[in-house]
Amino acid sequence: MSRKALVVGIDNYSGCPLHGCVNDACNVAELLKTHANGDKNFDVILRTDAVPKDKLLRDIQQLFAGESEIALLYFSGHGCKSDMLGEYICTPDGTEMSPGIKLTEITEIIGRSKCHNKVVILDSCFSGGAGNMPLLSNDKAALDSGVTFLSACDKNECAMEGADSGVFTSLLVNALKGEAADLLGNVSPGSIYAYVDKALSAWDQRPIFKTNVREFVCLRKVSPPVSCSELKQLKNFFSRPEEEFSLDPSFEFTNTPKVDHELIQPFAKSENVKKFKFLQKMVSVGLVEPVGEEHMYFAAMHSKGCRLTPLGKYYLHLAQKDRI
Template sequence: MQGRKALVVGIDEYASSPLYGCVADANAVAGVLAKNGDGSPNFSIHLERNVESPFELKRMIEDCFSGDPEIALLYFAGHGGRCDVTKNGFILSGQGYPEGQLSLDEILTIANNSKAKNRVILLDSCNSGCMGAPGALGGTSSLLDEGLTILSACCSNECAEEYNGRGTFTSLLVDALNGGAADVMGHVTPGGVYAFIDKALGPWDQRPVFRTNVNSFISLRKVVSQVPDSVLRQLPSLFDTPGAQLSLDPSFEPTNSPDWEEHRIVEPYATKDNTEKFKILQQLEGIGLVRPVGAEHMYFAAMESRSCELTALGKQYWRLADTGKI
């Protein structure tokens, strides 16, 4: 997609305290962001491994946030830390501490000054929750310019853990981008990614930090949707209002036909129009948008002439379809 670029950095080779999973993490993130679930292009990726100089790393970040793309995304996996005196956070290039230090405040300033419509920063490093925290940039409150989203692996006083040679945060991030955090239409948003990671990590684990100043969520990646958009667009034609119930009867059930002699059949027999509607309703039930009323399954709702209705999530997609947003 035009106007979507991502700088993906992973550093294992440090002058002291080498790491073992950050390059693999960067490779995985670059791979999943490069294409959508159907193989279509997504982000234009600049993948960098084992960057030695903090000045070179800063230059790359400036390049990432230069111009006016739709989305500029930075992902970093490597060592990070926090100054005991100032409490300011930093990431480290391959030179290590203190020579390789690059302040999170500097990166935040670069992102804030960017003309990119949307800016996303993903940090898998210790103390990364410092970025954008109250008091950042010497102020008294969080300073995130409009259109900026930050998702950090851990709180400002925590370490970013590795498990089986991979970053815990990035392993969940990749799973989320691969569809674990997708909505019904297949879009993976930063908020969805955070919710996915947050649920996977318990109260005793590192806690991810999510900060954002946006008026609408962007899609980081599109995977195959649970049902086609054409099906979702039919919601307003099936239900007059979000709170309406759709009356069913045996004519909706396709097996209620003389052609199915091994089944008990009752009048009214299955009709083509109603069975086609029922097929759609069953698809919508399968993804949690529709539920039967007064019956355990949609089959019994039809055969017992009951009804079905939209769930709370179904009402949301009804509104999207009704206003032409699908």
């Protein structure tokens, strides 16, 4: 099924121009076009001109038409709000009474969409109100199934801009490059939000994440730190989450008469050395930890052991259930 994205960045606002939105949109579009290995990802339409309201509205309607696997809208530009009008993403032809496209109008378009997954990412001021329905008490969100909103800031906050990029989108770009990927190399809206949230302090703009999904949504794949086949091997070492795997000096490849240092029996055995290298790799990605020692080398040389971390227990569960 198709994956399509509409990426919009507007700098050219009369009287109040921005400086990083076009650059942000170009960077996001380039990353969404392909996965990290070069395989095709999204069919992307990039809008970086002074797109008028009616044209942008038609683009958004067309984006969420049909039954695509996923339809993604990214917007970087001005946002505004008023008690009387509500929240908007602004277009260059906007007026005081009609600044652009109302966020509730986007929510209504998405509500009618038959696309399986609908993702909206907004880097604009006051964008945290996206997904809220004013007719509900306390301005609560009401999201249809398969809908995700990721906003740069809360509905009463401004989205900050750096020299040539928005603060939020600069983090979004790094997340899509792989800094928010899981061990399988998947970058999801949830992992992006977690990454951005940790990068911003309580004094910074606060990103907003709203979702109603029934299944995992991957926005981009990157090279995983460990392969699926390696993750599946965890069940060869641990049959239960709380089990410890025993080590001894035979697992350390330098513990051999060929290397000039103190030797400890049993000497290195090739089959154990191979297992130990695998376990050390699992340590490097946070799935395994030594028991009773700070480093795996000493755990082996002192005949201690190693065990799964909480994250390791999760991936063991996936391996045992053939979910990897």
